[in-house]
Amino acid sequence: MEKIRLDCDISGVRIDKFLSENLEGATRSSIQKIIESGGVFINGVAVNKNRKCKAGDVVEIIIPDAVSLDVEPENIPLDIVYEDSDLLVVNKPKGMVVHPAAGNYSKTLVNALLYHCSDSLSGINGVIRPGIVHRIDKDTSGLLIVAKNDAAHLSLAEQIKEHSFTRAYEAVVYGNIKEDELTINQPIGRNPKDRKKMAVTLKNSKSAVTHIKVIKRYGEFTHIRCILETGRTHQIRVHCAYIGHPVAGDAVYGPKKVISELAGQCLHAKQIGFVHPKTGEYMEFESELPEYFTKFLNKLKKQYSGD
Numbered sequence: 001m002e003k004i005r006l007d008c009d010i011s012g013v014r015i016d017k018f019l020s021e022n023l024e025g026a027t028r029s030s031i032q033k034i035i036e037s038g039g040v041f042i043n044g045v046a047v048n049k050n051r052k053c054k055a056g057d058v059v060e061i062i063i064p065d066a067v068s069l070d071v072e073p074e075n076i077p078l079d080i081v082y083e084d085s086d087l088l089v090v091n092k093p094k095g096m097v098v099h100p101a102a103g104n105y106s107k108t109l110v111n112a113l114l115y116h117c118s119d120s121l122s123g124i125n126g127v128i129r130p131g132i133v134h135r136i137d138k139d140t141s142g143l144l145i146v147a148k149n150d151a152a153h154l155s156l157a158e159q160i161k162e163h164s165f166t167r168a169y170e171a172v173v174y175g176n177i178k179e180d181e182l183t184i185n186q187p188i189g190r191n192p193k194d195r196k197k198m199a200v201t202l203k204n205s206k207s208a209v210t211h212i213k214v215i216k217r218y219g220e221f222t223h224i225r226c227i228l229e230t231g232r233t234h235q236i237r238v239h240c241a242y243i244g245h246p247v248a249g250d251a252v253y254g255p256k257k258v259i260s261e262l263a264g265q266c267l268h269a270k271q272i273g274f275v276h277p278k279t280g281e282y283m284e285f286e287s288e289l290p291e292y293f294t295k296f297l298n299k300l301k302k303q304y305s306g307d
Contacts, residue, residue, distance in 0.1 A: 008042075008057040009203040010192060015040060016049045019061060021195030022204070024233070034061060071100050073115035076107065080116075081143065081285050086152040086278050088117075090144050091287045094264060098135040098144070113146060121146070122153035133157055134167075134231060139249075139264025141290050142169070143272040155277030160231060166273030167228040169236055170215070170289065172266040172296060173245040174254065177214055177222045184210045184239040188232040197252060198234045200242045208232045210239045218300040221248060225270075237265060248296070261296070268293055 006022055016035060020028040034040055035049045039062040042051060053059065079091040090109065092098070097108045113121060113131055121131035124147075131146040133156045147153035159165040189205030191197040209229035216223040222245065226236050237253045240246055246254035249262030259266075273284035289297075 002063040004061050004063060006059045007204060008053040008059050009055055011055045013053055015047055015051045015053055018053050022190055071110060074106060074111040075115050076112035078112050078116055086148055088146050089272060089285050090146060092136060092141060092144050094139055094141040094292060097138045099129045099132055120148045122150045124150050124153045134160060136269050140267045142269025143285060143287050145272060152277040156274060159274055163229050168271035169226045170268050170270045171226060172221050172223050172248045173240050174221060174248060175245045176217055177245055181213045184243060186242060188235060188238055198238050206232055208235050210236055219304040221300055236267060262292060266293060266296055
């Protein structure tokens, strides 16, 4: 059982809607069930699902312990870059969801991991996210680390928390970034105007730092390398959009007219580095840019050959 406290920053929205939009992985129906059981409070008073929030309200919700769900192992091919008895590094393809959620209980990375690893996955994140220490978006490709036991999971999670965990991405963004290198240090939280999106905001946000280095300029686009100091939801996509250079192909934070050939954002988790939880050795892995990414770069090279 877990108790979560949130500060409401918007007036006139129903409590079930507010919570479903502010709690990752929560659905409105699941929130309503918790409300019906008396597990949601505004300013210390239990409420019903029709109650509306006011800006400044203190909202508390008691999340019951997870009920075991049937997440089936599936024989889905995995691109495993490295594996030992404590962890594995997987190269996730674009289009694959990392863990099951409402509407996606099959064909996820977790389904594939359950088949490959059987019972050898950490259980800290519960039955829905076994072994998952961190995640990347469905349409982001690239490297992801998976823990096979709880000790490894705790060690890796602590490295992420302390910012000693290396995560480098490559992306193609709209426009010509003038600086060769820059750092974006802006907090990220739910978008006050669209609760399904993230945004740079001071309300109910967390610090977020992204370091950017230009690899190559192609007229109306720039190929960049991004190093994450923090790991907020949609961090690179939000930060790039914030400085006026959204990720190419991003249907959420980019232009309304998307680049359909990319089938999602042109963003690849290229490098990952960490201290092995058992040996203490620093390990680093890189993956090649996938075909969708190189095909788009080749197209840009043909259109523009200068810097």
